[in-house]
Amino acid sequence: MATTADHLRTTLDGRWREVRERVRGELNDERFAPHYTPNTAIARSKALEQMRVLADLGYAANGFAVSHGGTGDAGGAVTSIEMLAMSDLSLMVKAGVQWGLFGGAIENLGTERHHQAYVKPLIDLDLLGCFAMTETGHGSDVQELETTATYDVETGEFVVNSPTPSSRKDYIGGAAQHATVAAVFAQLITGGESQGVHCFVVPIRDDAGNDLPGVTTSDCGLKGGLPGVDNGRIVFDQVRIPRENLLNRYADVAEDGTYSSAIENPNRRFFTMVGTLVRGRVTVGGSAAAAARVGLAIAGRYALQRRQFSAPKSDDEVLIMDYLVHQKRLLPLIARSYALQFAQNELVAAMHDIQSSDDPDPQEQRELEGRAAGLKAANTWHATRAIQEAREACGGAGYLAENRLTALKADTDVFTTFEGDNHVLTQLVAKELLTSYADEVRGMSPVDWMRFAATTVSDVVKKRTAAQQILQTIVDTRQDNEEDGSLFNRGTQMKMFEDREEYLLSTAARRLQAAQKREENPFDAFNFVQDHVLKAAQAHIERVILEAFVAGIDSCEDETAKELFGEVCDLYALSVIEEDKAWFMEHRHLSVERSKAVTRGINERCRTLRPHVETLIDGFGIPEILLGSAMLDGPGTDAVRLK
Numbered sequence: 001m002a003t004t005a006d007h008l009r010t011t012l013d014g015r016w017r018e019v020r021e022r023v024r025g026e027l028n029d030e031r032f033a034p035h036y037t038p039n040t041a042i043a044r045s046k047a048l049e050q051m052r053v054l055a056d057l058g059y060a061a062n063g064f065a066v067s068h069g070g071t072g073d074a075g076g077a078v079t080s081i082e083m084l085a086m087s088d089l090s091l092m093v094k095a096g097v098q099w100g101l102f103g104g105a106i107e108n109l110g111t112e113r114h115h116q117a118y119v120k121p122l123i124d125l126d127l128l129g130c131f132a133m134t135e136t137g138h139g140s141d142v143q144e145l146e147t148t149a150t151y152d153v154e155t156g157e158f159v160v161n162s163p164t165p166s167s168r169k170d171y172i173g174g175a176a177q178h179a180t181v182a183a184v185f186a187q188l189i190t191g192g193e194s195q196g197v198h199c200f201v202v203p204i205r206d207d208a209g210n211d212l213p214g215v216t217t218s219d220c221g222l223k224g225g226l227p228g229v230d231n232g233r234i235v236f237d238q239v240r241i242p243r244e245n246l247l248n249r250y251a252d253v254a255e256d257g258t259y260s261s262a263i264e265n266p267n268r269r270f271f272t273m274v275g276t277l278v279r280g281r282v283t284v285g286g287s288a289a290a291a292a293r294v295g296l297a298i299a300g301r302y303a304l305q306r307r308q309f310s311a312p313k314s315d316d317e318v319l320i321m322d323y324l325v326h327q328k329r330l331l332p333l334i335a336r337s338y339a340l341q342f343a344q345n346e347l348v349a350a351m352h353d354i355q356s357s358d359d360p361d362p363q364e365q366r367e368l369e370g371r372a373a374g375l376k377a378a379n380t381w382h383a384t385r386a387i388q389e390a391r392e393a394c395g396g397a398g399y400l401a402e403n404r405l406t407a408l409k410a411d412t413d414v415f416t417t418f419e420g421d422n423h424v425l426t427q428l429v430a431k432e433l434l435t436s437y438a439d440e441v442r443g444m445s446p447v448d449w450m451r452f453a454a455t456t457v458s459d460v461v462k463k464r465t466a467a468q469q470i471l472q473t474i475v476d477t478r479q480d481n482e483e484d485g486s487l488f489n490r491g492t493q494m495k496m497f498e499d500r501e502e503y504l505l506s507t508a509a510r511r512l513q514a515a516q517k518r519e520e521n522p523f524d525a526f527n528f529v530q531d532h533v534l535k536a537a538q539a540h541i542e543r544v545i546l547e548a549f550v551a552g553i554d555s556c557e558d559e560t561a562k563e564l565f566g567e568v569c570d571l572y573a574l575s576v577i578e579e580d581k582a583w584f585m586e587h588r589h590l591s592v593e594r595s596k597a598v599t600r601g602i603n604e605r606c607r608t609l610r611p612h613v614e615t616l617i618d619g620f621g622i623p624e625i626l627l628g629s630a631m632l633d634g635p636g637t638d639a640v641r642l643k
Contacts, residue, residue, distance in 0.1 A: 034407070064103065085290040118201070132234055134172070137167065146164050193259075281376045300616075320393075384415075511528075
């Protein structure tokens with residue numbers, strides 16, 4: 001008979017629950033048990049060995065079209081890679097680079113000749129690749145990359161070159177040791193004219209692991225985490241590749257050097273190319289969230305076993321999870337983990353449907369990119385915060401490597417940076433919200449975008465994430481009053497999130513217009529309102545997450561589990577309101593008394609959820625072997641004390 005935890009897990013697993021169950025079974029294996037391996041040589045070797053096991057299990061096939069030897073299940077591919085984070089973040093990153101980024105570039109930017117030459121070998125790991133986009137001088141501003149690929153009409157070759165020290169490809173996973181081929185993003189030059197950034201297949205090593213002529217690779221060395229990932233640097237010195245090595249789905253160069261593309265607008269062309277690679281950003285966010293759930297599961301389990309200080313009139317010490325303060329440290333983060341997973345499920349489903357379509361809608365594609373950017377930021381910031389809190393909640397034991405939390409903290413730290421800096425991504429969300437995803441803004445600098453937005457910004461049409469009718473009914477039937485109980489009303493919560501978002505967006509638009517008229521320097525005008533723009537985007541993301549949670553609850557088929565989900569959702573919503581309490585009070589959305597009621601509501605939900613902590617942790621569906629924490633059931637816990 002299914003337990004409440006089973007129902008929680010089944011609902012949280014979402015559309016790809018069968019994939020998740022299969023992966024849980026496959027990872028429940030000593031070969032994937034968490035390990036602390038600071039020696040980079042050993043860690044890198046182990047990660048590659050694990051990848052070969054995954055290849056044999058068919059992990060890569062989901063991410064590629066049936067015609068290329070895959071199964072065409074994009075959502076299943078992202079889900080599978082995301083769950084590797086429960087085992088080892090290095091493994092997740094290595095797999096993501098090989099099959100997601102490098103493989104994704106080949107499949108999505110290449111044509112049949114590239115698919116035939118590269119896809120099956122890279123799926124089977126007979127060909128190891130890397131994704132060479134970021135440069136020392138440019139990470140976020142990809143359109144300004146300095147690496148060049150100049151077409152030589154006499155030889156029919158592209159000449160790939162790093163013209164400046166800052167054009168060095170940097171931080172590239174796989175470049176230090178394992179990759180033999182790189183998907184290189186460079187300025188395509190033909191006939192003396194740059195056509196913007198395009199992607200090229202460039203061999204970088206021979207079969208013996210030696211750099212090819214003109215290619216210089218180096219090792220980034222020790223990092224803050226991810227010891228199993230061989231991050232490296234690549235410099236090109238007039239490296240010649242065949243014309244056919246241009247990934248030419250969206251643009252091509254003829255033998256005589258003539259450039260052609262079905263997409264005339266260069267900005268639209270660039271963002272169309274980059275947009276096809278959104279899967280990496282989706283995977284990074286989901287993987288960070290998975291790591292956060294592991295950290296919270298460890299800390300939660302420990303708090304249910306560890307006792308400190310005697311209770312009055314009792315010989316027993318108190319479980320640390322019985323302290324309200326400890327509940328308030330962990331339970332809101334557990335609630336946010338549930339909320340984020342429901343939002344991630346919606347994102348993965350949207351990505352899958354768009355990437356499975358023969359003719360995807362451009363507007364939906366842009367909305368997907370914005371949603372992916374916002375949730376990547378939300379998930380990775382949450383991981384950083386949650387794992388740190390989990391570490392502190394476990395005291396000195398949490399600082400020992402054998403208890404895994406330090407490795408989770410170190411490995412996820414960079415997730416806020418790669419696949420897009422979180423502040424830049426949040427700004428991207430705001431840009432697209434305020435300009436209704438207009439084509440004109442996609443390649444604009446912040447200054448140019450601000451000029452555009454100040455004169456053309458329109459009323460933003462709010463789109464619900466899922467279950468439109470359900471969500472609208474909840475809002476329409478809300479109970480909005482000054483009584484404490486109203487804060488537990490879902491409609492009231494949703495209306496507060498909506499009102500905040502709408503107010504911030506509308507006032508951001510007005511401030512953009514005013515700054516444009518007032519400031520002589522366009523950059524100063526943009527800089528003046530940048531914090532407001534980011535705030536509006538954050539409010540939007542949090543509203544999207546709440547609505548996804550509400551829709552997820554509605555999909556639960558078990559009434560007991562649904563009721564528990566409801567209380568968890570209360571805790572998420574009230575926690576967000578409490579964190580932004582100053583704004584709500586400043587803008588008269590909360591009275592002083594009602595503000596106090598928010599805190600009382602959080603305390604109440606922590607108390608009512610306390611008996612269900614173990615159930616909530618079990619609902620994450622993390623195999624026991626992947627917790628990998630020696631302190632659980634060890635000395636100093638009830639497991640030993642009560643023997």
